Amino acid sequence: MNDQATLALQCVENYLAAxxxxxxxxxxxxxxxxxxxxxxxxxxxxxxxxxxxxxxxxYKWVKKRILRTxxxxxxxxxxxxxxxxxxxxxxxxxxxxxxxxxxxxVVRDGLIVETDVWNDSAEWILDPSCRREP
Numbered sequence: 001m002n003d004q005a006t007l008a009l010q011c012v013e014n015y016l017a018a019x020x021x022x023x024x025x026x027x028x029x030x031x032x033x034x035x036x037x038x039x040x041x042x043x044x045x046x047x048x049x050x051x052x053x054x055x056x057x058x059y060k061w062v063k064k065r066i067l068r069t070x071x072x073x074x075x076x077x078x079x080x081x082x083x084x085x086x087x088x089x090x091x092x093x094x095x096x097x098x099x100x101x102x103x104x105x106v107v108r109d110g111l112i113v114e115t116d117v118w119n120d121s122a123e124w125i126l127d128p129s130c131r132r133e134p
Contacts, residue, residue, distance in 0.1 A: 005071045008078035008107035012069070015105075015112055016082065020063050022056070024048040032111040039117045051117070058121065062088035064101065080105040086119055099124065 011030050018026035027048040028035075037045040045051050055062055067084040086099035101119035105112050124130050 002073055005073040005078055007110050008073070008080055008105075009069065009071050011107055011110055011112060012080045012082065012105045016064065016066070016103075019048070019051065022052055024052045027052075030112055032108065032113045035111075035113060035115075037115040037117065040119060040122055058091075058125075060089040060091050060093060062086055076108060078107045080107060086121070096124070 015027050015030040018024075018030070024047070031048060035046065035048070037048075037051050039045070039051065039054065043054065045054070063086070064082070065085045065087060066082055068081075069083075070081040072079045072081075082101075082103040082105070084101060085097065086101050087095075087097040089095050099120045101117070103118075104114075104116040106114035120130070
């Protein structure tokens, strides 16, 4: 892995750690001023507190079990994919696990400029019979 890819991976890992700790102030340290985060359903957030607040309303708590990270370095831009499972509790306290997720990060100059987030949560909320409970 080249220096650009290594720096981007470290940035994303640090951002994810802060995000999972529900610390948007620390997460913001790893984002560019023009940061944008798009959640499933085309919800857009321009600050790191947006996803934290959205998740606080959707889950009692949620964490990521990262299974794989792919890094693709290009001309001044690195794409990082994080894949795995979400686990946690719904607002009513019901536990969940094996909720697939994919996060795509665009990193420039050592900072995250874009994030796209996809997971099974919306489908599981619409049709609880799709859930894989722990």
